[in-house]
Amino acid sequence: SGGDNWVEYEDIEHALRASRAGIPNRVNPYGITQSVTSRALLGGKAPVESVNGCLEMSGPCYLSLLEKKPLFNLSVEAALTRLRQFGDKYLANPSAVIIPTGLDRITVRAWIELIDRVVQQSTFKNDIETVRAFIADFEGLVLCDQLPSIRHAFLVSCFLTDPIQAKQTLITHSCEVRNMLRQRSTQTWFVRQQDDYFHHNLLSLPGILISALGAYRHNGKIFYFESAWAAVKAIYNSTPFTSYARGSR
Numbered sequence: 001s002g003g004d005n006w007v008e009y010e011d012i013e014h015a016l017r018a019s020r021a022g023i024p025n026r027v028n029p030y031g032i033t034q035s036v037t038s039r040a041l042l043g044g045k046a047p048v049e050s051v052n053g054c055l056e057m058s059g060p061c062y063l064s065l066l067e068k069k070p071l072f073n074l075s076v077e078a079a080l081t082r083l084r085q086f087g088d089k090y091l092a093n094p095s096a097v098i099i100p101t102g103l104d105r106i107t108v109r110a111w112i113e114l115i116d117r118v119v120q121q122s123t124f125k126n127d128i129e130t131v132r133a134f135i136a137d138f139e140g141l142v143l144c145d146q147l148p149s150i151r152h153a154f155l156v157s158c159f160l161t162d163p164i165q166a167k168q169t170l171i172t173h174s175c176e177v178r179n180m181l182r183q184r185s186t187q188t189w190f191v192r193q194q195d196d197y198f199h200h201n202l203l204s205l206p207g208i209l210i211s212a213l214g215a216y217r218h219n220g221k222i223f224y225f226e227s228a229w230a231a232v233k234a235i236y237n238s239t240p241f242t243s244y245a246r247g248s249r
Contacts, residue, residue, distance in 0.1 A: 090122035
């Protein structure tokens, strides 16, 4: 849409853009949708206003022991290629950090340590335009996801105020990286095959049932279900199963 980035919650931004264009819209409290891919930066708890007007913390639950979707729709090699592009632009001494090639898997700890080393060795001028370009490259080539505009402005301000401290803490104090760690502390973040995004039918059933009962327990606050069984059907019918992916080939 004219080169604009959709960096906030997509459903909300879609409604806001439709409203500005004069298109009437509303939230469907009877419907549930599930994303096939993940948004790596949106996995933490966030403050929300409840029905009674009080402030509460809301966010997804990660109690399941089943393997979860990859955080990024990128292979390890594709992510390393992006990181090399970042290094080619910002590393004054390219040999200071060895960015590996030919990997098909990398642990969470190894990835975070690698991107932190690359960021710490990066150099650039500390004027506002260069800092903005650095943050944009950091977003796309290191984090591999989009930052909200308010976060862009915050990071630019940090670099202009105290560039040494800002660079030293860009990874270690990053709320985005913490969100990623909270979602996938051990499982690799990168996709190996597209089937990684789809659920196995039988293994998903207990989770669907538990999720439905949890949603129905708070019926009337966010969702409106006619019955607990209706909640089960709504979640089941919106779950992307592996059989759907294979059937579309």
